[in-house]
Amino acid sequence: MKLTPKGRATRQRIVEGAATYLRGTDPGTATLDDIRTVTRxxxxxxxxxxxxxxxxxxxxVARHEADRVLLDQEPHxxxxxxxxxxxxxxxxxxxxxxxxxxRCPLAALMDQVTTTPGSVEVVTELLDQWQRRVAAGVVAMQExxxxxxxxxxxxVAAAFVAGIQGGVQVLRATGSTDHLEASMDLMIDYLRAA
Amino acid sequence: MKLTPKGRATRQRIVEGAATYLRGTDPGTATLDDIRTVTRxxxxxxxxxxxxxxxxxxxxVARHEADRVLLDQEPHxxxxxxxxxxxxxxxxxxxxxxxxxxRCPLAALMDQVTTTPGSVEVVTELLDQWQRRVAAGVVAMQExxxxxxxxxxxxVAAAFVAGIQGGVQVLRATGSTDHLEASMDLMIDYLRAA
Incomplete structure (x- = not known):
């Protein structure tokens, strides 16, 4: 769908409002009416x-949250x-x-849209972007x-993406960031030794 | 519930039959009657x-599949x-x-029992056992x-568990084991260098 600049802004306003609301609510039980109300x-x-x-x-909203995962790691x-x-x-x-x-907002959304066309792309695109930026960092260090x-x-970047993903998985299961920390530290130590 | 040896064997037969059946069927749509039929x-x-x-x-069945995750890695x-x-x-x-x-059989089951008492323990117990065995391996190499x-x-073992978990997550999303392989190789290289 082609949108005018004003249309794009309205759509973006709805997505952002819904994202804020769904961070505090189970996306499975939230209704369109709830989202209509909070986003007016x-x-x-x-x-x-x-x-x-x-x-x-x-x-x-999942796409928006996926973008945020990367944005939150910037400028680093x-x-x-x-x-x-x-x-x-x-x-x-x-x-x-x-x-x-x-509670991972992106995972909670993804659980709801597993069969929706385009849902796989949200995850693969996020992993791909993430991996590319880490790889660019390794290249910069090599240069x-x-x-x-x-x-x-x-x-190396694929290993970083796997380690972080797994650390976040363990966090979701146990509430602890110990695995995430151990994984990132091991991989950075590995780079330093290389 | 205290079970006689015969009772334990019957329960185990049901769990194993259900596990085999649920590896080929979505646990969400399978009914108790389906499971009764296949396990007679x-x-x-x-x-x-x-x-x-x-x-x-x-x-x-999830507990049984979690045990299998570790058994499948033995005797190594x-x-x-x-x-x-x-x-x-x-x-x-x-x-x-x-x-x-x-398609991860354990994950498909866990998706169905997120709110069932004891479900968190299935995952934490698996991660814990896994991590302990890897840690014992690191100690053996140090000795x-x-x-x-x-x-x-x-x-180090926590990092291995995170990397493998994340690699399996990426496999579920993309169908590729590249991340799992990159992660395990990086971590074993790290150990070799240490």
């Missing part, structure tokens, strides 16, 4: 911007060109997930002569 | 062994005392998840003089 939107507007109804809206994630920046990044990731705790060029940046 | 069990028997009904049975996981054994373990984990593909005693075995 008419039924006609909702179905104009999200013809697929609740699933399409939740998927748009896109500037991994010194050991200090890797440490700052590690600290920012840990702080983010510590404050988030067991600066701080990390061996024997390492394959894409593979 | 009467309604009375099912409710005798699983008074809580479907949720209790699914949780018992409990004998990580040489570099060859770490490589064999890595290969067995990758082979297991490659053949399993996107053999192959890995620096500066490393904290519990933290």
């Amino acid at each position: 939107t008419s039924k006609g507007q909702i179905f104009h911007y999200f013809p697929g109804g609740k699933d399409e809206l939740l998927l748009a 994630l896109s500037r991994l060109d010194s050991w200090a920046s890797w440490t700052d990044w590690r600290d920012s990731v840990l702080a983010r997930y510590r404050s988030q705790g067991r 600066g002569g701080r990390v061996s060029t024997d390492l394959d940046p894409a593979r | 069990t009467s309604k009375g028997q099912i409710f005798h062994y699983f008074p809580g009904g479907k949720d209790e049975l699914l949780l018992a 996981l409990s004998r990580l005392d040489s570099w060859a054994s770490w490589t064999d373990w890595r290969d067995s984990v990758l082979a297991r998840y490659r053949s399993q593909g996107r 053999g003089g192959r890995v620096s005693t500066d490393l904290d075995p519990a933290r």
